[in-house]
Amino acid sequence: MDTGSASKSAIWLKHFIICLIAFVMLYPVLWLVGSSFKPANMIFSEIWFWPRQWNFHNYVSGWFGFQGSSFSRFLQNSALVSLGAVLGNVITCSMAAYAFARLNFRFKALGFALMLMTIMLPLHVTLIPRYILFNSLGWVNTFAPLILPKWMATDGFFIFLTVQFIRGLPKELDEAATIDGCGPVQIFSRIIIPLALPALITTMIFTFMWTWDDFFSQLIFLSDIGKYTVPLGLRLFLDSSSQSDWGPMFAMSVLSLVPCFILFITLQKYFVEGIATSGLKG
Amino acid sequence: MSADLMTVDRPAGMKRRKTKLRYNQNGIALLFLSPWLLGLVCLTLGPMAASLYFSFTDYSILESSRWIGLDNFTTMLTADPLFIQSLKVTFIFVFVSVPLKLMFALAVALLLNKGIRGLGIYRTVYYIPTLLGGSVAIAMLWRKMLGGDGLLNQLLAMVGIQAPDWVSNPKYSLYSLILLSVWQFGSSMIIFLSGLKQVPPEYYDASSVDGAGKVGQFLHITLPVLSPVIFFNVIMQTITAFQSFTQAFIISNGSGGPVNSTLMYSLYLYKKGFSFFQMGYASAMAWVLVLLIGLFTLLLFGSSKLWVHYEDGGK
Numbered sequence: 001m002d003t004g005s006a007s008k009s010a011i012w013l014k015h016f017i018i019c020l021i022a023f024v025m026l027y028p029v030l031w032l033v034g035s036s037f038k039p040a041n042m043i044f045s046e047i048w049f050w051p052r053q054w055n056f057h058n059y060v061s062g063w064f065g066f067q068g069s070s071f072s073r074f075l076q077n078s079a080l081v082s083l084g085a086v087l088g089n090v091i092t093c094s095m096a097a098y099a100f101a102r103l104n105f106r107f108k109a110l111g112f113a114l115m116l117m118t119i120m121l122p123l124h125v126t127l128i129p130r131y132i133l134f135n136s137l138g139w140v141n142t143f144a145p146l147i148l149p150k151w152m153a154t155d156g157f158f159i160f161l162t163v164q165f166i167r168g169l170p171k172e173l174d175e176a177a178t179i180d181g182c183g184p185v186q187i188f189s190r191i192i193i194p195l196a197l198p199a200l201i202t203t204m205i206f207t208f209m210w211t212w213d214d215f216f217s218q219l220i221f222l223s224d225i226g227k228y229t230v231p232l233g234l235r236l237f238l239d240s241s242s243q244s245d246w247g248p249m250f251a252m253s254v255l256s257l258v259p260c261f262i263l264f265i266t267l268q269k270y271f272v273e274g275i276a277t278s279g280l281k282g
Numbered sequence: 283m284s285a286d287l288m289t290v291d292r293p294a295g296m297k298r299r300k301t302k303l304r305y306n307q308n309g310i311a312l313l314f315l316s317p318w319l320l321g322l323v324c325l326t327l328g329p330m331a332a333s334l335y336f337s338f339t340d341y342s343i344l345e346s347s348r349w350i351g352l353d354n355f356t357t358m359l360t361a362d363p364l365f366i367q368s369l370k371v372t373f374i375f376v377f378v379s380v381p382l383k384l385m386f387a388l389a390v391a392l393l394l395n396k397g398i399r400g401l402g403i404y405r406t407v408y409y410i411p412t413l414l415g416g417s418v419a420i421a422m423l424w425r426k427m428l429g430g431d432g433l434l435n436q437l438l439a440m441v442g443i444q445a446p447d448w449v450s451n452p453k454y455s456l457y458s459l460i461l462l463s464v465w466q467f468g469s470s471m472i473i474f475l476s477g478l479k480q481v482p483p484e485y486y487d488a489s490s491v492d493g494a495g496k497v498g499q500f501l502h503i504t505l506p507v508l509s510p511v512i513f514f515n516v517i518m519q520t521i522t523a524f525q526s527f528t529q530a531f532i533i534s535n536g537s538g539g540p541v542n543s544t545l546m547y548s549l550y551l552y553k554k555g556f557s558f559f560q561m562g563y564a565s566a567m568a569w570v571l572v573l574l575i576g577l578f579t580l581l582l583f584g585s586s587k588l589w590v591h592y593e594d595g596g597k
Contacts, residue, residue, distance in 0.1 A: 011398075014393070014398065015398075015399075015400075017393070018393060018394065018398075018404055021390070022404065022407045022408060025407075025408070025411060025465065026407065026410060026411070028420075028423060028424075028427055028433070029410065029411070029414065029420075031427070031433060032419075032420075032423050044431065047433065047436050047437060047440070091317075092317040092318060092321075093318075095314045095315070095317065095318070096314065096315055096317070096318040098314055099311045099314035099315045103307045103310065103311040103314065104307050104311075105307050105308045105311035105312070106308055108311075111315070114322060114327075115318070115322075118322070118326055120521065120575075120579070121326070121330075121572070122521075122524070122525050122568070122571055122572060122575060123525075124525070124548065124551055124567075124568040124571055125329075125330055125333055125568040125569065125571070125572050126325065126326055126329035126330060126333065127329075127333075127555075127568070128329075128332075128333055128336065128555055128561050128564055128565050128568070129328070129329035129330075129332035129333050129336070129565075130325060130329050131343075131555075131556075132332075132343060132561075133324075133329070135343065149321060149325050151317060152317050152318065152320050152321025152322075152324070152325060153317050153318035153321055154321045154322075154325055154326065159318070183310070184307070184310045184314075185310070188314070209413075210416075212417075213416045213417045213418075213528075215418055215527070215528040215531070215532075216527050216528065216548075216552075219531075219552075220552075220556060230418075231417065231418040231528075234418045234419055234422065235418055235422075235532065237422065238422065238425075238532065238535050239535075246426065249422065250423075252419075253419035253420075253422060253423060254419075256417065256418070256419045257414050257417060257419055257420075260413060260414065260417075261413070261414070264406075264409075264410075264413050268406060271409070272405065272472055275469045275472045275473060276472055276473060276475070276476035
């Protein structure tokens with residue numbers, strides 16, 4: 001009896017500690033969201049995150065307040081780039097993955113080794129020649145340098161992830177389909193794609209997140225404010241140091257985080273599995 | 283019945299088809315691999331060769347390149363104090379943030395292990411910083427939060443501590459970046475959690491019978507069984523940390539300041555290549571980064587024999 005209640009209170013203590021750490025960790029995010037609804041003078045004077053009065057003014061002025069460009073333009077641009085990247089990665093990475101997992105062809109081992117190498121390669125090493133290439137094609141300050149590479153399966157990580165997944169599917173299915181007269185194209189589209197859906201969803205989620213949050217390539221390839229994506233648009237707030245801009249900056253920051261957050265809450269299972277099975281850095 | 287038929291039929295039939303397919307699959311594989319192959323040649327291998335060439339030249343995008351041999355590399359090591367500074371900053375960042383992050387991830391994973399109720403919710407909550415942390419929005423929040431009159435100092439003032447501006451004081455600015463990185467321990471934690479599930483409970487039972495304490499169990503069972511997962515996390519986090527850019531850029535507003543205290547390697551490379559248009563020099567820096575990452579990966583693999591235990595003897 002005694003040990004029972006002792007261990008019970010130990011469990012409560014453990015829950016309390018876990019919740020406390022979680023609260024401290026999340027406090028910056030809570031404070032960000034709360035502050036986005038506070039008038040400017042209260043952002044400084046209040047430490048507690050919950051606004052005493054709710055105020056949507058920051059959202060309105062942040063939405064319209066950018067040197068003639070509204071925030072909706074940045075959101076549209078980001079959505080376009082991210083969707084283009086997601087489609088490209090899902091289609092071309094799964095095609096390459098099918099070939100590596102199921103087909104026999106010459107130089108397969110070499111190709112697979114090269115693909116693994118590209119995963120480890122820092123992007124800096126191809127960045128400058130890519131810039132020169134896209135510049136000579138007149139594509140700098142367009143979305144092409146951000147989307148096109150994804151249509152060429154340059155994110156080896158997702159090929160690898162999908163290869164691993166396809167290898168886990170029973171080969172008998174392919175063989176049965178072959179006997180029924182299906183060629184590789186039909187096997188790919190009718191059998192592999194539907195069964196590898198979890199891997200494809202993981203690819204989609206992480207491609208979306210990484211493209212949405214990507215700052216480095218967007219900074220390099222986009223220069224015109226009309227082409228700016230959300231990360232570049234947010235950065236404009238840094239140039240003005242006036243404290244009255246904190247509110248709108250926080251409001252637009254919150255808006256920029258919403259898509260990834262919704263994606264995470266609705267597709268949590270795939271996040272956790274993707275990270276746990278393949279070590280996606282997230 | 284049909285299953286019986288299949289097993290009888292298949293060997294002969296499949297053999298014929300398989301040999302036929304072996305010849306045919308080169309073409310169809312090329313079809314499936316064509317986008318990847320195009321990218322590999324035009325966007326990876328070609329540019330790699332080009333940047334290797336540029337690293338031996340003096341090149342800005344405005345003028346054509348001029349061969350200067352090893353000059354870029356000798357400049358780096360002998361005549362560019364900012365390069366040395368960027369190496370220093372990056373090394374401190376990598377060697378402080380990666381171990382701290384993994385220790386924190388492991389501690390929380392251990393706390394959450396043992397079938398605790400609400401694991402799913404806790405895991406979600408602890409992952410949120412990692413989910414959001416890579417964004418410009420959070421980096422800007424960090425800059426404001428750790429600034430002179432930011433949230434942190436207001437809290438410290440309540441308990442009577444006069445704290446410095448963590449972002450614009452060169453003594454602490456790099457540590458505000460490290461804190462931001464450690465805060466995002468979520469994905470390592472998830473990997474540790476799934477690694478901890480692999481530890482056979484019998485090990486703990488057997489060691490309790492032998493009289494081992496909690497600390498002993500952690501040192502002699504949990505850590506060795508978990509060592510491949512720790513190894514994997516160290517490699518991934520180190521490679522990522524070496525390339526870190528966005529947070530340093532936003533928190534210093536592109537300068538790497540104050541007094542170059544947050545001049546991460548990537549940030550300096552960006553400034554050289556795209557602010558000063560010294561693209562030959564930036565290419566040389568990119569290759570040095572590849573060599574550095576390669577070297578550390580090799581060292582880690584070399585050391586793994588000493589501390590990583592594989593259940594199947596490393597096969």
